[in-house]
Amino acid sequence: xxxxxxxxxxxxxxxxxxxxxxxxxxxxxxxxxxxxxxxxxxxxxxxxxxxxxxxxxxxxxxxxxxxxxxxxxxxxxxxxxxxxxxxxxxxxxxxxxxxxxxxxxxxxxxxxxxxxxxxxxxxxxxxxxxxxxxxxxxxxxxxxxxxxxxxxxxxxxxxxxxxxxxxxxxxxxxxxxx
Amino acid sequence: xxxxxxxxxxxxxxxxxxxxxxxxxxxxxxxxxxxxxxxxxxxxxxxxxxxxxxxxxxxxxxxxxxxxxxxxxxxxxxxxxxxxxxxxxxxxxxxxxxxxxxxxxxxxxxxxxxxxxxxxxxxxxxxxxxxxxxxxxxxxxxxxxxxxxxxxxxxxxxxxxxxxxxxxxxxxxxxxxx
Numbered sequence: 001x002x003x004x005x006x007x008x009x010x011x012x013x014x015x016x017x018x019x020x021x022x023x024x025x026x027x028x029x030x031x032x033x034x035x036x037x038x039x040x041x042x043x044x045x046x047x048x049x050x051x052x053x054x055x056x057x058x059x060x061x062x063x064x065x066x067x068x069x070x071x072x073x074x075x076x077x078x079x080x081x082x083x084x085x086x087x088x089x090x091x092x093x094x095x096x097x098x099x100x101x102x103x104x105x106x107x108x109x110x111x112x113x114x115x116x117x118x119x120x121x122x123x124x125x126x127x128x129x130x131x132x133x134x135x136x137x138x139x140x141x142x143x144x145x146x147x148x149x150x151x152x153x154x155x156x157x158x159x160x161x162x163x164x165x166x167x168x169x170x171x172x173x174x175x176x177x178x
Numbered sequence: 179x180x181x182x183x184x185x186x187x188x189x190x191x192x193x194x195x196x197x198x199x200x201x202x203x204x205x206x207x208x209x210x211x212x213x214x215x216x217x218x219x220x221x222x223x224x225x226x227x228x229x230x231x232x233x234x235x236x237x238x239x240x241x242x243x244x245x246x247x248x249x250x251x252x253x254x255x256x257x258x259x260x261x262x263x264x265x266x267x268x269x270x271x272x273x274x275x276x277x278x279x280x281x282x283x284x285x286x287x288x289x290x291x292x293x294x295x296x297x298x299x300x301x302x303x304x305x306x307x308x309x310x311x312x313x314x315x316x317x318x319x320x321x322x323x324x325x326x327x328x329x330x331x332x333x334x335x336x337x338x339x340x341x342x343x344x345x346x347x348x349x350x351x352x353x354x355x356x
Contacts (some may be wrong), residue, residue, distance in 0.1 A: 003203040004240060005240055005242050013191070013192050013199075014199060015199050016201070017213065017215060018215050018216040018291070018292050019199065019217060021191075021192060021197065021199050022227055023194070024242060026242060027279060033305060035195065036242040036243070037194045037195060037196050038195040038199060038242065038243045039217055039292075040277070041292075044291075046256050062183055063287075063291070064183050064202060064204060064214040064216065065214070065216045065290060065291075065292060065293055066287060066290055066294055067292040068184075070287070070290050072290070073293075077291075084179050096270075101243075101300070105333075106332060106333060106335055106338070107335065107338065108332075108338040108339065108340055108343055109241075109244060109248070109298045109338055109339055109340065110252070110288055110289050111288050111289055111293070111295065112241040112243060112248050113222075113241070113243075113253075113255075113342070114196050114197050114217075114243060115198070115243055116243040116244055117289065119340070136346045145349070151351070154284060154286075155283075155284060157284055157285065160220070160284070160285065160286040160287055161286065161287055161290050162287065162288045162289065162297070162340050162341075162344065163284050163340075165286055165347075166340065166343055166344060166348055168346035169343075169344070169348075169351070170347075172351075173329070173347070173350075
């Protein structure tokens with residue numbers, strides 16, 4: 001069975017700053033027509049910043065879609081033409097005011113059911129305070145947590161952001177538990 | 179500093195089958211106005227189905243937003259008024275044709291930057307073939323993989339779906355490695 005879904009028609013519904021929404025009419029494998037609502041996204045990076053003591057630096061951020069503050073690892077969207085590594089260093093600088101040495105881990109899709117957003121995951125070590133100030137528009141608070149405490153925070157529902165959960169598990173997987 | 183972002187104005191741009199898009203104008207902590215594009219989502223469940231041999235059952239699915247097939251754990255959106263547990267049992271039945279005993283793990287937000295989608299994660303054990311047929315519209319292929327092989331598949335980029343990565347790590351975290 002051909003598993004592809006050829007596009008019969010495609011129309012843009014909205015082109016925004018973060019979200020662009022498109023509706024495709026596709027041919028399903030059973031010969032019927034289907035509709036696919038697709039959120040186009042420029043792609044993003046997430047970085048697990050690890051201190052010399054082996055703690056992870058998180059940021060607290062107000063997330064309007066959730067109407068609550070969340071605990072997350074530094075992350076952000078790729079600027080046009082920007083590579084993932086450059087973006088990761090920029091976000092590290094803007095969100096926590098550090099420079100660091102990046103290790104690329106893997107890339108994944110955040111929500112394949114309705115979006116093409118790809119997330120590139122890095123671990124950052126050898127952190128050094130940057131002389132540039134943090135981005136003033138980001139309104140961010142920092143906290144440092146041990147990996148084992150971070151794991152408890154996932155299980156207790158205190159850390160509830162997908163990229164942060166993946167970042168913590170990936171770091172723990174390397175055997176850096178403490 | 180007040181970290182909330184009070185809504186000054188809110189307008190729906192699109193109400194679709196899967197995706198509803200809203201644009202909020204908010205008051206930022208610095209007193210300026212900002213815009214927030216928000217994808218409203220009904221919420222979803224993801225289930226790690228574990229066989230008697232300790233293998234995880236995955237499904238292969240064509241994902242139009244990515245124009246590729248992905249390897250995922252069974253998952254799906256909540257129907258209106260449907261609880262997460264009922265939804266998890268339904269998706270298990272529709273996608274892999276099994277009934278099972280659910281263990282709730284935790285809930286998380288898939289993409290807090292632009293969506294309110296919440297995902298409820300379960301592990302399913304004591305699987306039993308269901309007498310009802312799978313959902314014909316889902317065009318799904320199954321595969322069984324050991325947790326350690328699943329971990330390799332994440333690191334090699336063969337498994338690249340966020341909920342599936344979180345499901346595998348959560349199952350491994352329980353100490354069911356083999």
